[in-house]
Amino acid sequence: MSNHGVESGLLVKISLVLIAAMISAQAAIAQPSEANRRIAPPGLKTIQVPFASLKPEAIFKIGENADWVQVTDDAVWVASSKPASVHRIDPKTNKEVAVIPLPGDPCAGLAFGFGSLWVPLCGRPNSIARVDANANRISAILPIGPAGPEGGIAASTDSVWVVRDDTGTLARIDPATNKVRQRISIAPGSYNPCFSEDTVWITGGVANLLTAVDARTGDVRAAIPVGPMPRFLTAGAGSIWTLNQGDGTVTRIDALTKRVTATIAVGIPGPGGDIAWGAGSIWATLLGVPLTAIDPTTNKVVRQWIGPGGDSLRFGHDSIWLTGLKQGTLSRIAHRETLKFQPSR
Numbered sequence: 001m002s003n004h005g006v007e008s009g010l011l012v013k014i015s016l017v018l019i020a021a022m023i024s025a026q027a028a029i030a031q032p033s034e035a036n037r038r039i040a041p042p043g044l045k046t047i048q049v050p051f052a053s054l055k056p057e058a059i060f061k062i063g064e065n066a067d068w069v070q071v072t073d074d075a076v077w078v079a080s081s082k083p084a085s086v087h088r089i090d091p092k093t094n095k096e097v098a099v100i101p102l103p104g105d106p107c108a109g110l111a112f113g114f115g116s117l118w119v120p121l122c123g124r125p126n127s128i129a130r131v132d133a134n135a136n137r138i139s140a141i142l143p144i145g146p147a148g149p150e151g152g153i154a155a156s157t158d159s160v161w162v163v164r165d166d167t168g169t170l171a172r173i174d175p176a177t178n179k180v181r182q183r184i185s186i187a188p189g190s191y192n193p194c195f196s197e198d199t200v201w202i203t204g205g206v207a208n209l210l211t212a213v214d215a216r217t218g219d220v221r222a223a224i225p226v227g228p229m230p231r232f233l234t235a236g237a238g239s240i241w242t243l244n245q246g247d248g249t250v251t252r253i254d255a256l257t258k259r260v261t262a263t264i265a266v267g268i269p270g271p272g273g274d275i276a277w278g279a280g281s282i283w284a285t286l287l288g289v290p291l292t293a294i295d296p297t298t299n300k301v302v303r304q305w306i307g308p309g310g311d312s313l314r315f316g317h318d319s320i321w322l323t324g325l326k327q328g329t330l331s332r333i334a335h336r337e338t339l340k341f342q343p344s345r
Contacts, residue, residue, distance in 0.1 A: 043248075043267035043289045043304050049341055051290045051307035056331040057319065058094040062087055066323040066330055070110035070117060071316030075133070077117050078323060078330045079106035086110075086119055086129075087330075088136060091317040094332065098136035102129055108146045109192065109232075109312075113155025114175040120146040120153050120162065128153065128162065130178065140178050144171055150231060150272070152192035154200060156215045161193045161200050170202060172218060182218045186211045196235035197255060203230040203242055210242055210251075212258055222258040226251040236277030237296040243268075243275040243284055250275065250284065252299060262299040266292055272325070278315020279335045285310040285322060291333075293342060303342045 063080030070077045075097075076089040084105055088098040104121030106129075111118045116139065117131040128142040145164030146153065153162045159181070160173040168190050172182035189206020199221070200213040210230060212222040228246025235241075239261065240253045248269030252262040266284060273286040282294035290310030293303045311325035320333040 043292070043306060044265070044301055047301060048304045048306050051305040051309055053341065054291070054305060054333055054337055057334050057337075058332040060087070060089060060096060060330045060332075061328060062323075062330055063328050065325055066328045067312050067325055068106060068108070068110050069312050069314040069321050069323060069330070070112050071314045071321060072112050072133070076314075076316065076321050076330075076332075077110060077112070078321070079110060079119065080328070081105050081107070082328075084121075086117065086131060089330070091319070091332075100131055100136060100138065102138075103127075103141065104129075107149040107151075109152030111153040111155045111160065113160060116175070118153050118155065118160055120151060122146070122149055126164075128173075142173065142178050144173065144180060147191055150191065152194075152232075154193040154195040156195040156200060159215070161195065161215075163190050163193065163202065168204075170200075170213065184213060184218050184220065186213070186220060187223060192232055194233045194235055194240070196240065199255070201233060201235070201240050203233050205229045205231050205245065208246075210240065210253055224253055224258055224260065226253065226260065227263060232273060232275045234275045234277045234282065236282065237280075239296070241275060241277070241282055243273055245269060245271060245273065248286075250282065250294065252296075264294060264299050264301065266294070266301055267304075268292065272311050274312045276314050276320075278320070279318070283313055283315060283320060285313045287311055287325060290322060290324075291320065291338075293338060303338070305341075 064082035068079040079086050084102040086100050090097045104123035107122035108120035119129040121127045130140040132139040145162040147163045164171045168186045168188040170184040171180045174181040187204040187207040187209050190202045190204040193202045200215050202211045210224045210226050227244030227249045230242035230244045232243045242251045250264040268286040275284045284292040291305040295302045309324040312323040322331045
């Protein structure tokens with residue numbers, strides 16, 4: 001680790017140690033399993049419309065289950081646990097062009113970088129599949145992380161990042177060698193990284209923290225208290241947004257000052273779910289409340305669609321790509337379709 005900012009780094013580490021001691025009794029909280037996922041609570045009834053009122057441009061049958069989406073310039077990737085595989089969709093033709101079998105359950109969020117799709121796998125032991133995007137085949141299996149289900153992985157300009165254990169070890173992987181080049185201690189019970197503007201942000205669902213790590217040096221820069229049980233996160237509008245499974249809120253953090261600027265009541269607590277940025281909005285999903293639109297100019301929910309479906313989503317190619325976990329489907333919903341149900345800004 002770099003010596004740059006040693007004092008601030010030590011203070012942050014000391015704070016994390018104290019936090020770890022305070023929450024040690026919570027460390028045994030089980031990670032949400034698919035079997036425990038339940039239909040979401042009612043959300044915000046005054047702004048709800050049926051999810052069936054949205055007309056998808058395309059629906060793809062992925063497998064018995066469908067989860068975890070990643071969008072690139074020329075592809076949309078979606079993972080399936082039954083069978084264990086990752087599917088490539090061509091957004092220009094709305095056709096599936098490749099299916100890559102996986103040697104384990106794709107149990108965490110996907111990342112794209114260095115010409116590859118990075119797929120965390122749960123098994124004995126856990127690992128990461130690196131998929132060559134040119135050849136549509138696995139090029140390597142890395143014997144590294146993730147810490148567990150509903151985690152994630154992120155690609156920065158020179159590295160791939162994953163939390164590899166429950167004690168809070170953030171592994172920095174060199175894509176040239178597929179080996180760990182740095183290990184960074186963060187809050188125990190952290191799982192999901194997101195890269196934005198030279199910073200890797202990681203949610204700590206046990207400590208109720210968002211940790212900021214300098215992507216150049218690996219130094220821990222901040223540990224920010226957010227809502228209860230933050231799991232998934234996204235970057236947009238100069239902010240980091242965490243979806244808090246404990247109370248169904250979304251916390252907004254200014255990426256520059258690293259301070260919380262808003263807590264938004266969304267009404268979607270519980271395991272699972274996802275959050276993404278696109279077309280000037282924040283989009284969230286949870287089983288039973290497949291889609292929620294948040295306006296970042298007002299920090300308010302402007303529309304919520306309810307009904308069967310939902311669990312993971314990304315935005316790209318002027319569309320929301322939304323999985324139906326239980327239905328085993330991926331739906332492409334054009335942004336213009338959602339605007340029919342949203343108030344004018």
